[in-house]
Amino acid sequence: MTTILAIHFGIHDSAAALFEDYAMLAAVQRERLVRQKKAGGAPQECIAEVLSIAGLRLENIDAVVFSRAEFTRHLYKTDPLRRIRDLVRGSRETTRDLSTVMVKAGTDNPFDVLNTEGVLRFFGLPSKASVFFSNHHFAHALPSLFYTDWNDALLYTADGAGDNVNYSHRIFKDGEITTLFGDDRWLHKPYRIDSLARAYANVTEALGFRPLHHEGKVTGLAAYGEPSLKSDFQSHFSFDENGLITSDFPNGTVMRDHIMTLCEGCSREDAAASVQEFVEDMILESVGRLMETNQVRKLGLSGGLFANVKLNQRLVESGAVDEIFIVPPMGDEGLVVGGVLQFLLERDGSEGWLDNRYRLEDVYWGRAFGDATGPRLMGFSPKIKKVSDSPVASTAALLNAGKAVAIVSQRMEFGPRALGARTIMASPQRRDINESPVKNSNTVGWHRVSANLK
């Protein structure tokens, strides 16, 4: 039995997960612990949290899996004196992306550029622990196959960049995964300006929202607009015969500037509808070509672009897909899950790895607060009451009656979605909903189910 800790230290969505071989013990995003949406940074709190949940200690860890993301500069062999210089100057230590450093150094091997002993020391990890680095898009893709029982599938990932690509295309057939696009063979190729997720983020920024944070607001706004700018987006992007998306923008700055200018003088609703419909059409075509060429009808999706629920709905309704599985932690927080799956795949080989697959029941991988939850919530206000142990029926009735309801159930969820265990809802009829649904509510109910770790 190998105890495996996975760490994603990103500029957003930092997280940690703890496995015993294929068994998930715990996973938590840094945003949940520091209460800052999509928080990046060194996930020290997450490491402490997953160990605490599992009742383990740092010295119990046998293997550590890192995404090839951020590491502080002094941990690079290329800049060993950086820490001293920063201390002398009194400046805050900054980080660098590992894959970018690897590309610059012309190596495929992270150990060539990173002082891994120093990395283990930085995280307080035992020096005996073996160190493994996962590939960004492979780590996105693997959970979309592992948590299924499929015999064949297209595994398609899309995001705003990771390990020098914005997409990966993989076919699973006859017990093997074949990469058509996006593995480390593309690490040293010129970076392609083809990211639809990045174009979506550019529109998010153009509409006055925070890019890589507020894309969901654009998806919501899209329902109220007309796609008047869609043809302009379409004129810059195209496919090759394999469904690989490309654009005619020479670099990301030109693309961003073009999109920012394009959105000027257009209503926010119309700009949102334009990019939404454009992205839906592009991904439907790209996925459709790949599924048809490779004769598969099951589709595994991951990467931040597939947080877009409207896009996913179009894919489900396209008629080209018999079954679709979207990794619930589809953003970079999910790299800690896929990174461990890549480690296990390389350790055990395809056959052993495939034998361990199972269908995911839930993603309740964080802490369960147990019996303390009820008294703690009621302590906030005498108006807060426990109302039921059957959350769905009583929540529906309470919302219908104009009340605000909180559900606290099982362990904390992993990923960007509220999937039934933790949520706060208020009826849209309530006038005070925009102020503070909980504070102004008359009734808060919760439902708690005891959860065992193992």
Ligand SMILES: [Fe+2]
């Ligand atoms: Fe990603």
